[in-house]
Amino acid sequence: DQQVKQNSPSLSVQEGRISILNCDYTNSMFDYFLWYKKYPAEGPTFLISISSIKDKNEDGRFTVFLNKSAKHLSLHIVPSQPGDSAVYFCAAFAGGTSYGKLTFGQGTILTVHP
Amino acid sequence: KAGVTQTPRYLIKTRGQQVTLSCSPISGHRSVSWYQQTPGQGLQFLFEYFSETQRNKGNFPGRFSGRQFSNSRSEMNVSTLELGDSALYLCASSFNNEQFFGPGTRLTVL
Numbered sequence: 179d180q181q182v183k184q185n186s187p188s189l190s191v192q193e194g195r196i197s198i199l200n201c202d203y204t205n206s207m208f209d210y211f212l213w214y215k216k217y218p219a220e221g222p223t224f225l226i227s228i229s230s231i232k233d234k235n236e237d238g239r240f241t242v243f244l245n246k247s248a249k250h251l252s253l254h255i256v257p258s259q260p261g262d263s264a265v266y267f268c269a270a271f272a273g274g275t276s277y278g279k280l281t282f283g284q285g286t287i288l289t290v291h292p
Numbered sequence: 293k294a295g296v297t298q299t300p301r302y303l304i305k306t307r308g309q310q311v312t313l314s315c316s317p318i319s320g321h322r323s324v325s326w327y328q329q330t331p332g333q334g335l336q337f338l339f340e341y342f343s344e345t346q347r348n349k350g351n352f353p354g355r356f357s358g359r360q361f362s363n364s365r366s367e368m369n370v371s372t373l374e375l376g377d378s379a380l381y382l383c384a385s386s387f388n389n390e391q392f393f394g395p396g397t398r399l400t401v402l
Contacts, residue, residue, distance in 0.1 A: 210389040221296070221382050221393030267335065271389050277347035278325035278340025280391060285334065
């Protein structure tokens with residue numbers, strides 16, 4: 179039972195254009211969402227997060243949108259740069275007693291072409 | 293602040309052996325979580341410790357265990373290693389709901 183899904187295994191974008199990475203979830207108890215960037219054999223790097231009480235959060239080139247009714251979130255990267263090429267994971271956290279447990283999607287490989 | 297550190301970075305063991313991995317969280321962070329990453333299963337939660345107490349545990353067999361010390365440093369132990377335990381083991385320390393990951397320990401079981 180995969181509670182967090184990233185249905186696109188890969189995405190290819192031209193430098194300077196927008197990258198949109200999508201994530202769907204099924205568990206209504208999730209109330210905090212995070213995006214991470216990861217290179218092979220390294221730990222994930224935190225990018226941006228959003229609480230379920232918001233529908234948008236921005237940080238520089240990164241914006242995360244949350245649609246609670248659709249149980250969908252997306253990460254927008256504008257403008258995309260070749261250095262953004264990596265695997266992107268969305269993760270979800272349920273408050274209450276889910277101490278320290280993030281549930282991750284399977285990841286999307288982003289390739290930004292110069 | 294220094295980030296999360298994990299030692300060792302790479303480890304090779306044989307089936308049946310045991311292994312201990314170490315994690316030092318970001319200064320001031322009291323919660324430490326452990327994850328296993330494999331190509332087939334992705335990132336899977338192992339357990340979480342806070343103030344030397346395990347508060348949450350994922351769906352892993354009892355061969356996987358951990359502990360946390362009074363300085364918030366944490367160790368995880370895997371006993372009777374199996375080939376399927378080969379993975380990248382990640383530790384994360386958290387403040388509020390945001391988790392910050394270490395570089396991981398790559399464990400290879402032969």
